[in-house]
Amino acid sequence: MTDALSDADHVRRNSAVWDRWAADYVAAGRRNWAADAVTWGIFDLPETEVGMLPPDLAGLDTIELGCGTAYVSAWLVRRGARPVGLDASPAQLATARQLQREHNLEFPVCLGNAERTPFPDASFDLAISEYGASIWCDPYRWIPEAARLLRPGGQLRFLANSTLVMLCTGSDEDAPASERLERPLFGLHRFDWADGSTEFHLPHGEMIRLLRDSGFEVEALVELRAPEGATTTYTYVTPEWARRWPCEEVWQARKR
Secondary structure: OOHHHHOOHHHHHHHHHHHHHHHHHHHHHHHHHHOOOOEEOOOOEEHHHHOOOOOOOOOOEEEEEOOOOOHHHHHHHHOOOEEEEEEOOHHHHHHHHHHHHHHOOOOOEEEOEOOEOOOOOOOEEEEEEEOOHHHHOOHHHHHHHHHHHEEEEEEEEEEEEOHHHHHOOOOOOOOOOOOOOOOOOOOOOEEEOOOOOEEEOOOHHHHHHHHHHOOEEEEEEEEEOOOOOOOOOOOOOOHHHHHHOOOEEEEEEEEO
């Protein structure tokens, strides 16, 4: 394992866990690579309701932080962007490269840690993450790194679990979110789960301060709602819960 992956215990933990899980995500990756429509999150909400992508991607240099099978980067390249994917799991990247061959699409996918990347300052116009760095990396490290990578005026867009769903989730990460608060808001940051993985989630106030301190202006916070009749294969929240409260949220920010 390279130094870029081994400088923090949670990076090592998550790399190992995602290598173990990678086979379970091949089918979803293949489905998303083949999809014409762009959809997001555990309920496959359409891009028109989510706003993860800038309206014009043509010619943009983009980096997907925690790309997994790299289907987001595949969507980007088909819309005229020049994407780079970065992930800490060799097994996930192996799937990404297989899907590149199947779809005859080429763009760099690199092994690395989104908290400390190998790229020069001001290399990209857009940094994006859907359940990648947005939850598996420490925001106090990956968000300043994203700011370093972006050019002035560059955009950061990421999708993650909502703060509210994390407050309503107990120690069993697979049990459905409760209708009561299960943990305090103050001190919300690191979640070490029994399966060996580590996630990170911040209160909204702390996230806003972090983004601004890192050189971003917050443009939007979009709280996502499950549609009528929605289903999901994930167990940590029910569609009924996600109809009443947001279980996912999207942050949009621009580098000053």
